[in-house]
Amino acid sequence: MNIHEYQAKEIFAKYGVPTPRGIIAHSVEEAVENAKKLGGNIWVVKAQIHAGGRGLGGGVKLAKSIEEVEKLAGEILGMTLVTHQTGPEGKLVQKVYIEEGADIQDELYLSVVLDRAKEMPIIMASTEGGMDIETVAEETPEKIIKVAVDPAIGFQGFHGRELVFGLGITDKNEQKNMIQFASKLYKLYMDNDAEMIEINPLIKTGAGEFLALDGKMGFDDSALFRHPDIEAMRDISEEDPDEREASQYGLSYIALDGEIGCMVNGAGLAMGTMDTINYMGGTPANFLDVGGTANAQTVAKGFEIILKNPNVKAIFVNIFGGIVRCDRIANGILEATKMVDVNVPVVVRLDGTNAPEAAEILRNANIENIITATDLGDGAKKAVEAAKGGK
Amino acid sequence: MSILVNKDTKVIVQGFTGSEGTFHSTQCLDYGTQIVGGVTPGKGGQEHLGKPVFNTVKEAVKATGATVSMVFVPPRFVADAVMEAADAGIELAVIITEGAPVKDMQMAKAYAVKNGMKTIGPNCPGIITAGECKIGIMPGMIFKKGNVGLISKSGTLTYEGANQVVNEGYGISTAVGIGGDPIIGLSYKQLLPMFEADPETEAIVMIGEIGGDLEIQAAKLIKEQITKPVVAFIAGQTAPKGKRMGHAGAIISGSAGTAKEKMDALEAVGVKVVVSPAEIGKAVKEVLSK
Numbered sequence: 001m002n003i004h005e006y007q008a009k010e011i012f013a014k015y016g017v018p019t020p021r022g023i024i025a026h027s028v029e030e031a032v033e034n035a036k037k038l039g040g041n042i043w044v045v046k047a048q049i050h051a052g053g054r055g056l057g058g059g060v061k062l063a064k065s066i067e068e069v070e071k072l073a074g075e076i077l078g079m080t081l082v083t084h085q086t087g088p089e090g091k092l093v094q095k096v097y098i099e100e101g102a103d104i105q106d107e108l109y110l111s112v113v114l115d116r117a118k119e120m121p122i123i124m125a126s127t128e129g130g131m132d133i134e135t136v137a138e139e140t141p142e143k144i145i146k147v148a149v150d151p152a153i154g155f156q157g158f159h160g161r162e163l164v165f166g167l168g169i170t171d172k173n174e175q176k177n178m179i180q181f182a183s184k185l186y187k188l189y190m191d192n193d194a195e196m197i198e199i200n201p202l203i204k205t206g207a208g209e210f211l212a213l214d215g216k217m218g219f220d221d222s223a224l225f226r227h228p229d230i231e232a233m234r235d236i237s238e239e240d241p242d243e244r245e246a247s248q249y250g251l252s253y254i255a256l257d258g259e260i261g262c263m264v265n266g267a268g269l270a271m272g273t274m275d276t277i278n279y280m281g282g283t284p285a286n287f288l289d290v291g292g293t294a295n296a297q298t299v300a301k302g303f304e305i306i307l308k309n310p311n312v313k314a315i316f317v318n319i320f321g322g323i324v325r326c327d328r329i330a331n332g333i334l335e336a337t338k339m340v341d342v343n344v345p346v347v348v349r350l351d352g353t354n355a356p357e358a359a360e361i362l363r364n365a366n367i368e369n370i371i372t373a374t375d376l377g378d379g380a381k382k383a384v385e386a387a388k389g390g391k
Numbered sequence: 392m393s394i395l396v397n398k399d400t401k402v403i404v405q406g407f408t409g410s411e412g413t414f415h416s417t418q419c420l421d422y423g424t425q426i427v428g429g430v431t432p433g434k435g436g437q438e439h440l441g442k443p444v445f446n447t448v449k450e451a452v453k454a455t456g457a458t459v460s461m462v463f464v465p466p467r468f469v470a471d472a473v474m475e476a477a478d479a480g481i482e483l484a485v486i487i488t489e490g491a492p493v494k495d496m497q498m499a500k501a502y503a504v505k506n507g508m509k510t511i512g513p514n515c516p517g518i519i520t521a522g523e524c525k526i527g528i529m530p531g532m533i534f535k536k537g538n539v540g541l542i543s544k545s546g547t548l549t550y551e552g553a554n555q556v557v558n559e560g561y562g563i564s565t566a567v568g569i570g571g572d573p574i575i576g577l578s579y580k581q582l583l584p585m586f587e588a589d590p591e592t593e594a595i596v597m598i599g600e601i602g603g604d605l606e607i608q609a610a611k612l613i614k615e616q617i618t619k620p621v622v623a624f625i626a627g628q629t630a631p632k633g634k635r636m637g638h639a640g641a642i643i644s645g646s647a648g649t650a651k652e653k654m655d656a657l658e659a660v661g662v663k664v665v666v667s668p669a670e671i672g673k674a675v676k677e678v679l680s681k
Contacts, residue, residue, distance in 0.1 A: 268545020
């Protein structure tokens with residue numbers, strides 16, 4: 001689960017990680033009010049959406065007067081912001097964060113993520129703040145410092161020293177500030193079961209202090225049960241409504257831009273099915289894992305969600321029945337076709353336990369748009385043909 | 392021969408009396424697995440499926456001599472259960488539970504390693520030595536005995552792969568579902584050398600997916616240590632970046648962990664890489680008839 005910048009900064013504040021002062025606004029009036037509350041003579045109006053690249057997309061603007069805050073908030077609120085992370089459809093901006101202007105002397109990068117190879121969190125830092133870290137990693141990998149922290153010992157002095165000397169920070173006071181900053185960030189990462197925290201940029205002010213100018217946080221979904229405060233930060237409007245609906249029924253769904261709807265049991269086989277469709281010259285319209293216990297209800301829901309996508313020209317149901325017997329799944333599919341009006345060809349491949357009985361059931365049902373397949377390759381091939389209008 | 396488990400392996404089940412534990416323990420017993428008891432705190436002294444129930448793993452190990460534990464406890468208690476098993480001297484914990492917090496598994500795995508306990512999973516179908524011992528949730532009847540070892544991050548792709556191997560007239564020595572979480576126990580790196588050393592295994596199928604770099608590590612190891620033919624499939628060539636594809640660990644972060652990068656690395660060390668899982672059986676036949 002991801003949260004907004006302003007929410008990440010609320011958590012930062014709780015842990016004493018310094019940030020500029022700011023207040024969230026849902027309307028132009030609130031934006032103006034907040035700017036007045038913050039005082040000063042320079043503000044930043046920042047669109048709050050769950051995607052990076054907001055600045056380049058025109059969602060982060062500097063205001064030098066209250067009038068300008070009003071004008072910019074009016075422009076940004078309600079706009080559809082397109083960035084390299086939102087996809088071409090963009091995201092609707094419903095909130096803006098009004099933040100005091102900061103005295104930026106230097107821009108750095110700092111993040112905490114899980115290093116899967118080391119099986120522990122690493123703190124990543126770079127002097128190349130404000131740039132896309134992927135680009136830095138590609139072009140100047142030597143400018144990225146990685147410090148792994150074993151949770152068994154926690155953040156120690158040597159971790160801090162590796163970090164500040166790596167960043168070339170020589171001033172004693174600045175070293176101390178940066179070490180404290182990183183230590184607090186590590187603690188809040190661990191305490192909250194975060195999956196990643198990214199601060200880009202982290203700025204150094206003229207006074208030698210470090211501030212989180214941006215803040216991005218994601219959390220381990222499996223650990224949310226012990227963080228009701230974080231779960232409460234969930235912004236449903238940022239999530240894909242179809243993915244969300246699917247997850248409420250125990251289905252894992254991700255929309256893609258192809259023509260063949262896929263309904264599969266198991267995440268690996270679901271990806272493998274997409275890959276096979278692609279290999280056979282077709283294009284998958286979605287990833288859909290119906291889970292280990294595919295029954296009439298879940299299959300019906302699967303059809304419903306797949307068919308919401310107007311690009312779908314055929315559906316490939318690919319189930320490897322293990323503990324769940326294929327004959328039961330075949331009956332489930334027949335029932336599901338009664339619950340949902342399936343108006344495209346459906347290629348069904350059922351393999352595993354009781355597969356012959358299942359094939360018999362589907363044949364006897366004699367439903368015109370159901371095409372049976374004998375194995376994965378055969379099914380994918382038939383689905384590709386069906387999508388092209390052949391039989 | 393086989394790897395890790397066989398007909399003599401004594402198994403206890405943590406989370407024995409729960410609905411999942413009960414259902415799958417019954418299936419394992421039917422397959423012939425030597426389940427010698429189970430652990431459910433508070434139910435010690437009772438009998439379940441004709442086997443004794445214990446309050447703690449220590450008691451269970453002392454009374455039964457079990458060396459392997461199959462773990463079905465709910466996600467929020469799974470780390471505790473795994474560490475208890477390690478503390479009690481269990482040699483291998485097979486963790487079926489899905490949805491364990493990453494931080495918990497990180498701690499549990501570090502403790503298991505420190506205590507010399509191997510782990511498989513979490514979020515995996517388990518391990519099966521065909522015709523001898525099934526510890527997990529896979530449909531046993533697919534796995535006909537034979538000489539192909541199988542390692543897979545995905546449950547249903549394990550069945551798909553095994554089924555194709557069997558349909559081509561071969562069979563499975565041992566199949567291990569290693570799970571698709573960000574932190575897992577035994578992986579290709581540990582299992583490939585075990586299959587290399589197993590006289591019964593003549594070829595190895597490895598099924599991977601996007602995310603992380605375990606398959607890249609495997610490629611390096613194959614180059615140095617593996618002489619038996621390896622067939623590989625990597626799921627997720629058509630997966631979009633930055634999206635979690637069902638498994639918690641199946642995500643392309645930035646530009647790292649793509650299927651192509653893994654396929655290229657494996658191909659470069661002589662692995663027979665197939666583009667579709669539908670080709671696994673044929674590829675096994677091809678490498679074994681050389």
